[in-house]
Amino acid sequence: MKRIALLGMPNTGKSTLFNRLTGAAARVGNWPGITVDLLAAKIPLGGNLVELIDLPGIYDLHGYSDDERVVRHFLEAQPIDLLLVAVNAVQLERQLVLPMQLAELGLPVVMAVNMIDEARKLGMSVDTERLAAGLGLPVVAISAKYGEGQAQLLTATAETLGATPPQRAEAELARARLAADDQIEARAAALLDSAVSMPRVVPEQISDRLDKLLMHNAWGLPLFFLAMLGVFAGVFWLGAPIQDLMKNGFGWFGAAALQPALAGTPELLRGFIVEGLYGGISTVAAFVPVIVLFFFFMAVVEDSGYLSRAAYLMDALMSRMGLDGRSFVMLLMGFGCNVPALMGTRVMRSRALRLLSMIVIPFSLCSARLQVFLFIIGALFAPAVAPLVLMSLYLLSFATAFITAVLFRRSEGFRSEEPFVIELPPYRLPTLRQVWMRGWLEVRHFMARASKIIVSGVVVVWLLTHLPYGVAPAGAESYAGILGHWMQPVLGPLGIDEKLTIALIFGFVAKEVVIGALAVIYGLDGNALTAHIAGSLNGVQAYSFMIFCLIYTPCLSTIATLKAESRSLRFTALALAWPLALAWTASFAFYQTATRLLGT
Amino acid sequence: MSRPLTSLAPGEEAQISKIHAAEALYHRLTALGFRSGRPIRLLRRAAFRGPLHIRIGSTDVIIRASDARCIELVAI
Numbered sequence: 296m297k298r299i300a301l302l303g304m305p306n307t308g309k310s311t312l313f314n315r316l317t318g319a320a321a322r323v324g325n326w327p328g329i330t331v332d333l334l335a336a337k338i339p340l341g342g343n344l345v346e347l348i349d350l351p352g353i354y355d356l357h358g359y360s361d362d363e364r365v366v367r368h369f370l371e372a373q374p375i376d377l378l379l380v381a382v383n384a385v386q387l388e389r390q391l392v393l394p395m396q397l398a399e400l401g402l403p404v405v406m407a408v409n410m411i412d413e414a415r416k417l418g419m420s421v422d423t424e425r426l427a428a429g430l431g432l433p434v435v436a437i438s439a440k441y442g443e444g445q446a447q448l449l450t451a452t453a454e455t456l457g458a459t460p461p462q463r464a465e466a467e468l469a470r471a472r473l474a475a476d477d478q479i480e481a482r483a484a485a486l487l488d489s490a491v492s493m494p495r496v497v498p499e500q501i502s503d504r505l506d507k508l509l510m511h512n513a514w515g516l517p518l519f520f521l522a523m524l525g526v527f528a529g530v531f532w533l534g535a536p537i538q539d540l541m542k543n544g545f546g547w548f549g550a551a552a553l554q555p556a557l558a559g560t561p562e563l564l565r566g567f568i569v570e571g572l573y574g575g576i577s578t579v580a581a582f583v584p585v586i587v588l589f590f591f592f593m594a595v596v597e598d599s600g601y602l603s604r605a606a607y608l609m610d611a612l613m614s615r616m617g618l619d620g621r622s623f624v625m626l627l628m629g630f631g632c633n634v635p636a637l638m639g640t641r642v643m644r645s646r647a648l649r650l651l652s653m654i655v656i657p658f659s660l661c662s663a664r665l666q667v668f669l670f671i672i673g674a675l676f677a678p679a680v681a682p683l684v685l686m687s688l689y690l691l692s693f694a695t696a697f698i699t700a701v702l703f704r705r706s707e708g709f710r711s712e713e714p715f716v717i718e719l720p721p722y723r724l725p726t727l728r729q730v731w732m733r734g735w736l737e738v739r740h741f742m743a744r745a746s747k748i749i750v751s752g753v754v755v756v757w758l759l760t761h762l763p764y765g766v767a768p769a770g771a772e773s774y775a776g777i778l779g780h781w782m783q784p785v786l787g788p789l790g791i792d793e794k795l796t797i798a799l800i801f802g803f804v805a806k807e808v809v810i811g812a813l814a815v816i817y818g819l820d821g822n823a824l825t826a827h828i829a830g831s832l833n834g835v836q837a838y839s840f841m842i843f844c845l846i847y848t849p850c851l852s853t854i855a856t857l858k859a860e861s862r863s864l865r866f867t868a869l870a871l872a873w874p875l876a877l878a879w880t881a882s883f884a885f886y887q888t889a890t891r892l893l894g895t
Numbered sequence: 896m897s898r899p900l901t902s903l904a905p906g907e908e909a910q911i912s913k914i915h916a917a918e919a920l921y922h923r924l925t926a927l928g929f930r931s932g933r934p935i936r937l938l939r940r941a942a943f944r945g946p947l948h949i950r951i952g953s954t955d956v957i958i959r960a961s962d963a964r965c966i967e968l969v970a971i
């Protein structure tokens with residue numbers, strides 16, 4: 296099958312074009328030696344199936360960014376039959392160099408001049424025939440967002456593809472060829488003069504006026520926080536009831552259909568299937584609503600151009616932590632749910648910056664942890680101090696994130712070498728189609744890449760709590776109980792007893808099951824459970840337990856996402872070990888100090 | 896007389912005379928259209944010594960002050 300690589304500078308509408316050409320057929324491919332996700336899809340073209348691969352945006356074929364390295368590596372290692380290059384019509388003045396560099400590789404190139412709708416609105420005109428003649432390759436003006444020129448682009452691509460024998464990029468890519476680049480620049484400048492006309496004065500655009508308000512030194516930040524609050528509320532307050540609905544639906548199906556269907560089977564097998572396997576699947580499903588909603592909103596925030604403004608507004612603060620404003624947005628969203636927030640870090644193209652953000656995000660006190668804390672605080676603390684206790688946990692969450700960023704920012708692999716020079720696109724209104732596609736594509740990726748780990752984790756925890764055969768679930772004789780006993784020398788000094796340890800093992804699956812786990816462990820429900828916990832734990836123990844819960848290993852789905860997004864076992868292991876060590880230290884320090892001070 | 900990009904006042908325009916950046920930054924700046932002889936305008940700068948918002952040709956970019964210092968300007 297012939298293979299077409301889609302290339303272009305960042306913000307040229309490359310992804311939009313890819314989605315337009317491939318619809319929902321795209322899959323994340325596995326390419327040896329490449330640590331970022333590359334989408335690929337098979338599409339019919341001129342009577343044959345061809346594979347279209349979306350490469351990351353690059354500024355310069357000879358540049359030094361992570362993405363530029365990825366693209367060079369890809370072009371060197373993979374046979375490609377044609378390069379489809381997208382350029383932004385409005386910025387042709389500086390974008391012609393890239394297609395010219397690519398043409399030097401000796402591969403057939405087709406150039407799509409995208410955003411022709413915006414160029415027209417600005418009063419620009421682009422003479423595609425002159426460009427084609429000057430560059431010696433087919434040039435088609437398109438609007439990826441609205442579909443204009445799509446048919447012509449496909450025809451030109453099919454014709455070029457049919458006319459050339461297969462070949463491989465020959466030129467040595469890694470070698471910086473500055474002399475050639477200088478020549479290219481001179482040629483580009485001459486071509487631009489003849490083929491592109493720009494109005495002498497561009498009148499003030501709506502974008503300029505919006506920027507005056509949204510990037511204002513006094514109003515910008517309050518408006519930003521307001522916008523984030525809106526997004527947060529939209530995602531999580533809308534998401535919660537849908538999530539509950541799904542949970543109930545899955546629970547109902549399990550009880551009404553699955554249990555009876557397995558009626559004849561041994562109890563252990565039934566438990567394994569219903570609570571282990573099926574439980575794992577419903578855990579995966581529980582994330583679907585928030586991920587879809589999150590990316591609906593992210594599509595709007597990102598495609599509108601506002602995310603780059605957020606980077607501008609927050610940079611003064613975030614750069615001191617080695618992060619940037621976009622990490623801040625994701626960190627905030629992490630307070631709803633860590634999983635989509637981690638997936639959202641993909642907007643940051645520097646791998647180091649992404650990894651640093653990804654190690655920090657799990658410290659955000661997500662809504663699942665909040666449920667646990669509300670329950671424990673309600674059981675053990677007087678209403679007058681309860682809000683203060685909760686607030687202290689939020690502060691601790693910020694503090695651990697901050698400390699982690701500061702500690703890691705200078706270490707190898709987390710120190711971004713990429714210059715912070717970000718383009719600010721004009722404000723744009725995303726189409727419904729774009730928003731819709733984004734949400735569903737992301738959910739599909741999450742399910743494809745994270746569900747195996749999640750289901751296996753849930754199964755393992757089920758086995759731990761139900762084996763050896765015949766023990767009381769999660770009792771002292773179960774493997775979980777034995778593990779809890781073993782860990783006493785480590786967790787005892789934190790005030791965390793064996794039963795609480797079993798709850799922590801459950802909490803590894805998902806924080807919201809901690810309460811359910813306590814119910815199973817103590818064999819009590821509702822008010823009886825609350826009363827029992829209030830009677831058997833003191834405030835210091837409870838707070839130490841909450842500190843540990845807040846900081847230690849984020850839930851299984853978070854780990855699965857960390858692994859899927861980083862594609863690195865080493866990073867995932869670190870992202871697991873570091874919070875565990877920090878959690879232990881913090882709880883230990885608190886418990887030991889508090890018990891001494893209070894003399895309990 | 897040349898002066899760094901960081902010395903522009905919001906709304907002020909000048910012409911790039913020289914870019915003395917390390918290679919990675921240099922490449923990125925060139926790709927974004929920074930080249931000697933081109934006019935450049937500072938639109939605004941963020942509070943607390945945050946980044947600069949500048950316009951060069953039809954491209955708007957934000958750049959940290961530490962990076963912007965390597966771009967030298969002359970009056971048009």
Ligand SMILES: Nc1nc2c(ncn2[C@@H]2O[C@H](COP(=O)(O)OP(=O)(O)O)[C@@H](O)[C@H]2O)c(=O)[nH]1
Nearest residue numbers: 305306307308309310311410413438439440598
């Ligand atoms: N007006 C207009 N906007 C477009 C067009 N193509 C893409 N966009 C918008 O440009 C922005 C960047 O697009 P995206 O596909 O994410 O760019 P990429 O960084 O090159 O992948 C998004 O807000 C798109 O909605 C187009 O043809 N016309």
